Amino acid sequence: QVHLVESGGGLVKPGGSLRLSCTASGFIFRDYYMSWIRQAPGKGLEWVSYISSGGDTIFYADSVRGRFTISRVNANNSLYLQMNSLRAEDTAVYYCARGSLTSVWYSFDIWGQGTMATVSS
Amino acid sequence: SYVLTQTPSVSLAPGQTARITCGENNIGFETVHWYQQKPGQAPVLVVYDDRHRPSGVPERFSGSTSGGTATLTISTVEAGDEADYYCQAWDSSSDHPVVFGGGTKLTVL
Numbered sequence: 001q002v003h004l005v006e007s008g009g010g011l012v013k014p015g016g017s018l019r020l021s022c023t024a025s026g027f028i029f030r031d032y033y034m035s036w037i038r039q040a041p042g043k044g045l046e047w048v049s050y051i052s053s054g055g056d057t058i059f060y061a062d063s064v065r066g067r068f069t070i071s072r073v074n075a076n077n078s079l080y081l082q083m084n085s086l087r088a089e090d091t092a093v094y095y096c097a098r099g100s101l102t103s104v105w106y107s108f109d110i111w112g113q114g115t116m117a118t119v120s121s
Numbered sequence: 122s123y124v125l126t127q128t129p130s131v132s133l134a135p136g137q138t139a140r141i142t143c144g145e146n147n148i149g150f151e152t153v154h155w156y157q158q159k160p161g162q163a164p165v166l167v168v169y170d171d172r173h174r175p176s177g178v179p180e181r182f183s184g185s186t187s188g189g190t191a192t193l194t195i196s197t198v199e200a201g202d203e204a205d206y207y208c209q210a211w212d213s214s215s216d217h218p219v220v221f222g223g224g225t226k227l228t229v230l
Contacts, residue, residue: 035219045156045164045207047219061217095163103169106211106219107154111163 002026002110004096009115016086018117022079022096027110030054030074033099035108036081038092048094049081064090086119093117123212125153125222132228139195141225143208151211153191155184158224159204167206168193195227203229 008020020036036048049070050059058070069082079096093116097108126144133139143153152171156164166175168184171191181196195202208222 037219037221044205044224045158045209045221047209047217047221050219059216059218065217100166100169100175102173102175103152103154105152105154105170107166107169107209108156108164109166109169109175111165113163 002098004098004110004112006094006096006112006115009094009117011118011120012086013121014087014119016119017082017084018086020081020083020094020096020115020117022081022112024077024079024098027098029072029077032101033106034072034079035097035099036070036079036094037097037108037111038090038094039114040089040092043092046092051079083117086117088119091117091119123210123215123220125208125210125220127206127208127222127225129223130226130228132230133198134230135198135200137198139193139198139202139227141193141195141206141227143191143193143222145189145191145210151213153184153186154209155182155191155193156207156209157202157204158207164207198227198229200229203227 003025035050051070067085071080093114095114096112098110100107100109124146155168158164172184205224207224212218
C-alpha cells in the first residue's frame with residue numbers, strides 16, 4: 001500500500017522553528033517529485049514547496065521563500081520541511097504530496113493525512 | 122503568473138449534474154488537475170491533465186477545457202460527492218509554478 005505519513009507539527013511561538021518530516025512507503029520514493037502543500041483553518045489549499053526526484057530542482061512559494069527549506073533523503077524514503085522565522089499566518093495543516101508520473105503536467109496523486117503546525121504566543 | 126478563479130459554491134439536488142469551473146487569467150495554461158476534499162480528509166486527485174481519471178475514480182467525474190476555462194463535471198450527483206473541489210495548474214514560466222484555485226464547495230441539497 002502506498003502511504004505518506006507526516007510528523008513534526010506542533011505549537012511554536014512566533015519567530016520559532018519546526019521541522020516537518022514525511023515518510024513514504026509502498027513505492028520507489030527516489031523516482032518521484034514531491035511537494036508540501038498547506039491549508040490554514042477554514043481556508044483553501046496553498047502550495048508551499050516542490051522538490052524534484054533527485055533534489056536538484058527546488059521551488060518555493062513567495063510567502064515562505066527565505067524562511068522554509070525543503071529537502072529529501074531518498075535512502076531513507078523521507079521528505080522534510082525546515083520552517084524558520086515562523087509567523088501566525090503559517091498556522092496550517094501541512095500535507096506532503098507525491099507527484100504523479102502519469103500526469104504530463106505535475107499533479108499530485110498521493111497525499112498524506114497532514115500534520116498541524118500552530119504558531120501562537 | 123497564473124491566477125485560477127473558482128466560483129465559491131455550487132448547490133444542487135441529487136441526480137443533477139454539477140459543473141465546477143476554473144478560469145485562468147492567462148490564455149494557454151498547460152493543463153488543469155482537479156482534487157476533491159471531504160471534511161477532515163486529505164485531498165484526492167479526481168482528474169488530471171484536463172480530462173483523465175485516476176484509477177478508482179467513478180466515470181461520473183469528467184474534465185474538459187475551452188477558451189481558458191476548465192470544467193469539472195459531476196453527473197448524477199450523490200450525497201457522497203459533497204466536498205470542496207480545487208483546480209490546480211503548473212505555470213512553467215514561474216519560479217513558484219504550482220497554483221491552486223480558491224476552491225468550490227459543492228453542496229448536495
